[in-house]
Amino acid sequence: MRTQLTQDALEFARVVDIALRNAGGVDLARRAEQDGDIAEVERVLEQLGLWDLCAASDADDGEVAAAVCRAAGRVALPYPVAERLAADPDAGYDALAVASGPARVNLASLTPGLRWAVCDGAGHRAPVTTTGPALGTMLGPLVSEVELGEWGPGDVRAERLALVLPCWTLLGMMDTTMEATRRHLLDRHQFGQPLAAFQALQFRMADTATSYQAYEELAKYTLWSVLTDQPGAAVDVLSCRLAALETAEEVFRTGHQMHGAMGFCDEVDLSWLSRHGQAMRRLPWGRSQTRARLLEAMADTPFTGLYGDGLLNTAEAVLP
Amino acid sequence: MDFSDSEAAASLRQELRGLVREHVPGTFLGAFTSDPQDLALAQSFCRLLAEKHQLTPAWPVEYGGNAASPWEQAVVREEMWAHFEPRGAQYMGVNWVGPAIMRFGTDQQKEEHLGRIAGGEVIWCQGFSEPEAGSDLASLRTAAIEDGDGWRVEGQKVWTSYATMADWCFLLTRTNRDAPKHRGITVFLVPMDRAGIKVVPIKAMVGPHHLNEVFFEGVHVTGDDVLGEVDAGWNIVREALAFERVGIARYARCDRLLNMAPAALDDRWETLPVELKERWAAALVHVRQSRLLAYRVIQLVETGEVDPADTAAYRIAATQTDQEVAEVLMDMLEERATGASSRDQLFERAVDDHWRYAQAATVASGSIEVQRLLLSRALLKDR
Numbered sequence A: 001m002r003t004q005l006t007q008d009a010l011e012f013a014r015v016v017d018i019a020l021r022n023a024g025g026v027d028l029a030r031r032a033e034q035d036g037d038i039a040e041v042e043r044v045l046e047q048l049g050l051w052d053l054c055a056a057s058d059a060d061d062g063e064v065a066a067a068v069c070r071a072a073g074r075v076a077l078p079y080p081v082a083e084r085l086a087a088d089p090d091a092g093y094d095a096l097a098v099a100s101g102p103a104r105v106n107l108a109s110l111t112p113g114l115r116w117a118v119c120d121g122a123g124h125r126a127p128v129t130t131t132g133p134a135l136g137t138m139l140g141p142l143v144s145e146v147e148l149g150e151w152g153p154g155d156v157r158a159e160r161l162a163l164v165l166p167c168w169t170l171l172g173m174m175d176t177t178m179e180a181t182r183r184h185l186l187d188r189h190q191f192g193q194p195l196a197a198f199q200a201l202q203f204r205m206a207d208t209a210t211s212y213q214a215y216e217e218l219a220k221y222t223l224w225s226v227l228t229d230q231p232g233a234a235v236d237v238l239s240c241r242l243a244a245l246e247t248a249e250e251v252f253r254t255g256h257q258m259h260g261a262m263g264f265c266d267e268v269d270l271s272w273l274s275r276h277g278q279a280m281r282r283l284p285w286g287r288s289q290t291r292a293r294l295l296e297a298m299a300d301t302p303f304t305g306l307y308g309d310g311l312l313n314t315a316e317a318v319l320p
Numbered sequence B: 001m002d003f004s005d006s007e008a009a010a011s012l013r014q015e016l017r018g019l020v021r022e023h024v025p026g027t028f029l030g031a032f033t034s035d036p037q038d039l040a041l042a043q044s045f046c047r048l049l050a051e052k053h054q055l056t057p058a059w060p061v062e063y064g065g066n067a068a069s070p071w072e073q074a075v076v077r078e079e080m081w082a083h084f085e086p087r088g089a090q091y092m093g094v095n096w097v098g099p100a101i102m103r104f105g106t107d108q109q110k111e112e113h114l115g116r117i118a119g120g121e122v123i124w125c126q127g128f129s130e131p132e133a134g135s136d137l138a139s140l141r142t143a144a145i146e147d148g149d150g151w152r153v154e155g156q157k158v159w160t161s162y163a164t165m166a167d168w169c170f171l172l173t174r175t176n177r178d179a180p181k182h183r184g185i186t187v188f189l190v191p192m193d194r195a196g197i198k199v200v201p202i203k204a205m206v207g208p209h210h211l212n213e214v215f216f217e218g219v220h221v222t223g224d225d226v227l228g229e230v231d232a233g234w235n236i237v238r239e240a241l242a243f244e245r246v247g248i249a250r251y252a253r254c255d256r257l258l259n260m261a262p263a264a265l266d267d268r269w270e271t272l273p274v275e276l277k278e279r280w281a282a283a284l285v286h287v288r289q290s291r292l293l294a295y296r297v298i299q300l301v302e303t304g305e306v307d308p309a310d311t312a313a314y315r316i317a318a319t320q321t322d323q324e325v326a327e328v329l330m331d332m333l334e335e336r337a338t339g340a341s342s343r344d345q346l347f348e349r350a351v352d353d354h355w356r357y358a359q360a361a362t363v364a365s366g367s368i369e370v371q372r373l374l375l376s377r378a379l380l381k382d383r
């Protein structure tokens, strides 16, 4: 049992963190939303050499890729890092998103030079043939409507990465939200004390931190499951997405509540993370849809646990 | 990363499952029932585990252990709790009394106690809580008053699990009333048959044997009974509770019961509302998350960096998930959630027991509020 990412992955992520912070941090998202300018982002990412990673075929690279997505999430980076790291350029596409039905894809219009494809979570892939302009809405500023070409067979590993890597991006957004909230509770005084002195807020923070930690562990487990082709991987990615959505709801809600009015201002990073996180939380499926899909998937693939795994095969799942 | 059992842990798991299959009847739903056979079975199962050094696997070999890794300890906790804890009342002795004696005991105390705990021969109880000292444990009042060659203990403990069957009590007393409340506390290791101790069971929804009152009237204790230093008991308590760390592997029984549900409900499974099945699926995910939080603590134990706040997060998650699972399972039983109509409705009985015990999960061994305090204190430290 080794429940921590490789040192390489952690080191790489630290380098990415620093580079993104030096390039402006969340200001990169502010700029992209204003005029679609991501030249600086592209330059930094190119320098970091991310696109040499091969998450689909190398487990160590897969761990690095996840850590990098998390670092990108920490600044709500306006670039499809997870989508690119999930893709396989040799198979003819540079970025892969999960989408079904009338397809909307986050961040696609920012990167007209990339060959985009979508997968449906059920083993099929289709190329994106046209990408509309960014919606520019408050909650989907960089989301585009896309048209798809013909569906064909997809690649299982890539499809699972396309589900799990955005969960790591969302984890990064939660990292920043948790830290900003912690800081705010210490810095902001009311009734002559820091907010952190109030038990009601302490308790809520403790519960939120628990969910966040529990989700972080699940994100790691799921990544391992995908990268090592565990028998339950198909179900694991949906479980991870479900937990990601539950936890994001709690983390952002707690963050907003504890920041008071200040948290809604564009001056504060939380406001950006909260809005930009929406695309990830609603696309391709929200919480109820994800839960329904999870239950459906469990009918074919047993959920791995101590007693439901079919791996150990010695568990007694029935009482006599 | 690698989330699979090591070879040693996997083979231990198989071995324990084999032992359970062979020696614990499938109808066993815990040692604490009104049927004395259940307790007797647990006692003999403990001795069997002890022969294989599996009762205290992580202890050093010289004290009857196997010097196993914390991961193997976790396997024992998981397998036992999932199979309705056939170790019965060994929890206290094995998990923290023994380690506390190893750390603070005299040679004579180690000699006297460790072998017997590792051998599954004794039951210990925890004499901490008092009517006026619950979460604020350090305000305890049971007094040890100097008297001749030792002390006279006067006072009352409450909620003392297993006291009716215990051979020994790990007793917290106040030896110095003038000192600040965290000083002036002394630990005594007291045999339960010493004159002046009276146990009164408390009838409770969690079931028999879990809750008792213990009265101390002029109980004589001596320097030989003191663990560590006089007046320095609070440190021992803090450390002893830290030995507990992960405590009960509640998630393991949740996992097993949730996985049993489809087969146990049989035809009824198909007719359950989809919404309820989705709650079941989500509960499985939450159970996995609790397990991973336990593993997170174990990983930290291995590197020696664990902090009470890490354990607190695990406990907050695991105790609430225990209750979530209880609610999901009860909903699934529909009208049978009001109780089994015959002894062979085993699943119904197991869920009934689980629900009742789960109610106490967020109170026993330090309430969830106390865990929240611990966690938020660490989280909101200005750094």
Ligand SMILES: Cc1cc2nc3c(=O)[nH]c(=O)nc-3n(C[C@H](O)[C@H](O)[C@H](O)COP(=O)(O)OP(=O)(O)OC[C@H]3O[C@@H](n4cnc5c(N)ncnc54)[C@H](O)[C@@H]3O)c2cc1C
Residues within 6 Å of the ligand: B125, B126, B127, B128, B129, B130, B133, B134, B135, B136, B158, B159, B160, B161, B162, B206, B210, B360, B363, B364, B365, B366, B367, B368, B369, B370
């Ligand atoms: C099944 C079971 C077995 C037990 N076995 C043992 C045993 O073997 N030995 C033993 O010594 N004890 C045992 N206990 C007792 C247990 O340790 C106590 O119940 C626990 O410490 C809480 O104390 P209390 O019940 O007095 O509740 P109280 O301390 O009175 O608390 C009541 C409520 O108020 C909350 N509260 C208290 N203080 C604060 C605060 N500062 N801020 C916010 N909320 C607060 C609590 O969290 C709780 O929700 C057992 C309890 C149970 C349920």
